[in-house]
Amino acid sequence: MSRVLTWLAGDPQADRAVPPTGFTARLTVFTAAAMAFLAVFALALSLATGRLADRWASELAQTSTLRISAPPEQLAGQTQAALEVLSTTPGVASATPLSAEEQRALLAPWFGPDLPVEELPIPQLIEIVETPEGYDATGLRARLQAEAPGAVLDDHTRWREPLVEAATRLRSMGLLSLVLIAAATAAMITLAAQAALAANAQVIRVLRLVGAQDAYIARAFVRRFTLRALGGAAVGAAVGLVAVALLPRADVAGGFLTGLGFQGAGWLWPVVIPPLAALVAFVATRAAAFRSLGEER
Amino acid sequence: MIELENVAYSYGGAELFSGVDLTLAPGSFHFLTGPSGAGKTTLLKLCYGELTATSGTVRLFGADMRGIGRDDLALARRRIGVVHQNCEFLDHLPVAENIALPLAVAGRAGEGEQDLSDLIAWVGLGEQAGQLPPELSGGERQRAALARAVILSPEVILADEPTGNIDWEMSQRLLRLLLELNRMGKAVLIATHDLGLIRAAKAEVQARVLRIAGRQLQVAGADL
Numbered sequence: 001m002s003r004v005l006t007w008l009a010g011d012p013q014a015d016r017a018v019p020p021t022g023f024t025a026r027l028t029v030f031t032a033a034a035m036a037f038l039a040v041f042a043l044a045l046s047l048a049t050g051r052l053a054d055r056w057a058s059e060l061a062q063t064s065t066l067r068i069s070a071p072p073e074q075l076a077g078q079t080q081a082a083l084e085v086l087s088t089t090p091g092v093a094s095a096t097p098l099s100a101e102e103q104r105a106l107l108a109p110w111f112g113p114d115l116p117v118e119e120l121p122i123p124q125l126i127e128i129v130e131t132p133e134g135y136d137a138t139g140l141r142a143r144l145q146a147e148a149p150g151a152v153l154d155d156h157t158r159w160r161e162p163l164v165e166a167a168t169r170l171r172s173m174g175l176l177s178l179v180l181i182a183a184a185t186a187a188m189i190t191l192a193a194q195a196a197l198a199a200n201a202q203v204i205r206v207l208r209l210v211g212a213q214d215a216y217i218a219r220a221f222v223r224r225f226t227l228r229a230l231g232g233a234a235v236g237a238a239v240g241l242v243a244v245a246l247l248p249r250a251d252v253a254g255g256f257l258t259g260l261g262f263q264g265a266g267w268l269w270p271v272v273i274p275p276l277a278a279l280v281a282f283v284a285t286r287a288a289a290f291r292s293l294g295e296e297r
Numbered sequence: 298m299i300e301l302e303n304v305a306y307s308y309g310g311a312e313l314f315s316g317v318d319l320t321l322a323p324g325s326f327h328f329l330t331g332p333s334g335a336g337k338t339t340l341l342k343l344c345y346g347e348l349t350a351t352s353g354t355v356r357l358f359g360a361d362m363r364g365i366g367r368d369d370l371a372l373a374r375r376r377i378g379v380v381h382q383n384c385e386f387l388d389h390l391p392v393a394e395n396i397a398l399p400l401a402v403a404g405r406a407g408e409g410e411q412d413l414s415d416l417i418a419w420v421g422l423g424e425q426a427g428q429l430p431p432e433l434s435g436g437e438r439q440r441a442a443l444a445r446a447v448i449l450s451p452e453v454i455l456a457d458e459p460t461g462n463i464d465w466e467m468s469q470r471l472l473r474l475l476l477e478l479n480r481m482g483k484a485v486l487i488a489t490h491d492l493g494l495i496r497a498a499k500a501e502v503q504a505r506v507l508r509i510a511g512r513q514l515q516v517a518g519a520d521l
Contacts (some may be wrong), residue, residue, distance in 0.1 A: 017401070019389040206385050209347070210445065211375035212402035213368045294367070 017212075018220040024196040028225055031188040032232030032277050033239075039181045039277075040240025040270045045268065046174025048091070048260045053167035061134070062161040066095070066126040070150035078148040079124050085147050086128060089136030100127040110245055123150075185277060186284040193225055193288040204293070218289035222282060229281030233274040241270050298323060298453055298484055299344050299377075304353030306339055313339055316354070317514045319483040319507070321453055326476075326502050328495050329488040331509035332515060337488040338382060340509065341455050344486065345377045346370045358452075375403055377447030380456040384438040386430035393417060393426040397442045404447060415449070419474070420444045421467070435462030443471060453484045460491050468494055476501055 066086070070078045079097055086095035098106070100118055103125060107115055137155050144151040197204070207217050244261050262269065298321055305315035313336040321327065321344070329337050329445060342348040355362040357373040364391055365373070386395045397413055400406055417426050420440040425433060427470055433441065439462045446454060454475060460468035472494060479485045489495065498504045506517040 014401070015389060016390060016394070017398070019387075202385065203387055206387055207398075208371065208376065208403060209345075209379060209381070209385070210399040210402055211371050211449075213371040216402050217369075 014216055014220045015223065017207060017217075018196075018200055018224070021196050021199055021223075024199075025224075025228055026190040027192045028189055028228040028281070031185060031192070031234035032229040032281070033236035035181050035185040035188075036236030036273050036277055037240040037243075039178055040237055040271050041256045042174050042177035042181060042243060043269055043273070044244050044260050046171050046178070046261060047262060047266050049167045049170035049174060051263070053164050053171060056160065056167060057164045060156045061162070062130050064128045064130065064137075064153065064155040066128060066144070067123045067152045068126070068148060068150050069152070069153060070121040070148075072121065073152070075124055077261035078150050079126070082126060082144060082148040082151045085140070085143050086126070089135050089140055089143070091131050091133050092140075093129045093131045095126050095128050098127060111151075182276070182280050186280050189225055189229060189281045190284045190288045193221060193285040194292060195227075196221060197289060197292045214290060214293045217293060218286060220287045221289050225285040226278050226282040230274050231276035233277030237270045241267075299360055300354070301340075301343065301350075302354040302356075304343060304350045304355060305508055306336065306343065306348065307351045308339075312351075313513060314509055314512045314514065315352075319344075319514065320487065321486055323484055324479065324480050324482050325484045326498065326504040327484075327486045327511040328504055328506045328517075329444055329486060329509070330490065330495070330506065335509040336512075338457050339507060340514070341457050341486070341488055342381075344453075345374055345379055359388065371402075372494055375399065376452045378449065378451035379444045379455045380439070380446045380454075380459045382457040382461065384442040386438070386441070388430050391427050392433065392441050395430060396422075396441055396448060399445060399449045416444050416448060419468075436464065436467060439463050440467065440471070443474070447474070447478060451483065453486070454478060456485075456487045456489075458489055458491075459487060460494050465493075469497065472497055485512060489500070 066082055068075065068078050068082060083095055083097065086092050103122060104113070104115055106125075107122075137153060141153050144153060204217055247261055299319075300321075301317050301319040304317040304319075306313045317340065319327075321338075329335075329340060339348060343350055344357075346355075346357060346365070348487070349355075349362060357365070357370075358372065360369060362370075386392075387398065390398075393413065394401075396417060397406065400408060414423075417423055420443060421505060422437060422440055424442075425437055430438060430441070439459060443456070443459060446456070450491050456475070459471055463471065468491065475485050475487070476498065482491075487494070495504070495506060499506075507516050508517040
């Protein structure tokens, strides 16, 4: 730790040996800031889709729907029979038939609020909530076939799996984006460092002739680029955090995109971005410096 | 300390010199003369490892240059003070910091501040210490380069036309400094066209005068 602090404090003489170069300094700060800003969003996307995948996986796995399509005179009887079957099925925590109001609310987005559901041949829906252990879907279907022939069990498997798969892939893409952002930052800082090294060829030559070792020459460049990346990334991450914080709240709009953001301790994750950017800059500049210095005597 | 054994150097396919044998032992004093383009500066660069010999062996403080790493070469250069012909400096740093640069790279920044002031005063740059190198005249740059070359009290001093841009009085002061350092046991090699400087030195010290001619290093005649 003391070595890191000593390094951060720097060697004023070594730092002064290399003149500040405006172009590479601005490029590094801008790159770090822009990449940190993007990294905050990639991180937010990754965390949000992770939450979404977990929620969908758990919520949809815990519920299923029974749809009873029967002639109007048989509908009430088959519904009652199905409820009795469900009440004796292990793994079913509760089974609740949807009321006409609830069915109307479900159809309202498509047909408007005044739909006369009582007069339409709409199937009766029963919402089933499972226990954590779940039920035997094949066995339940067989029993329902006998007691309520018009009942169709939808355990959400058909559309749950693609949804969870999509959310999981989105999370992976968010993480991949973070890796690509880090790689792009490293590439940009390497180019900026190489430009700075080339622009200071005469300085390096003079330092060499008076006996400077590679580590001394590299240190001035590496420390400078690392601190620039740290500062730029801190600004970019802060702006990104503010932008994420200003997104509409999930409980207001309820949609997926408005759920993009951080929750609880998740707000601490972006704090990691500036030190990571500094680490990337340190490694990239050091590699570029030693490679460049190794090319000549 | 510095040994060249059967050294040849070619540039662009043309041989500049060959068969060069030279030893800079502690306390030795050498002048190197020869026509322009004969290879004086190249020979000096071989002596501090800026160039690598085409063939032959160059040893710095016992280490063969063919196997020496960059960091070890840097350490060796701290034991060699070089006054370059074109006096390169860090143009963004004041003269005093340029002169103290070898101390800084050796991790001894801040050491001997009084000695630094004395040295700057001795080379007559007291008033220019805070100026930037581009603001100095040719002679002032030469003196600053000399001060930088000797600040680490090196064991060998190599100077390439050190009096090329300075007046007679300053060249005599410079010579006195080099003679003084030589009496302290430092090896000195000066590449120069300045016959007056050579004669003045020979009056005070057992100086060996070498000449590059016909791609060979020869001992110069007694007329020098």
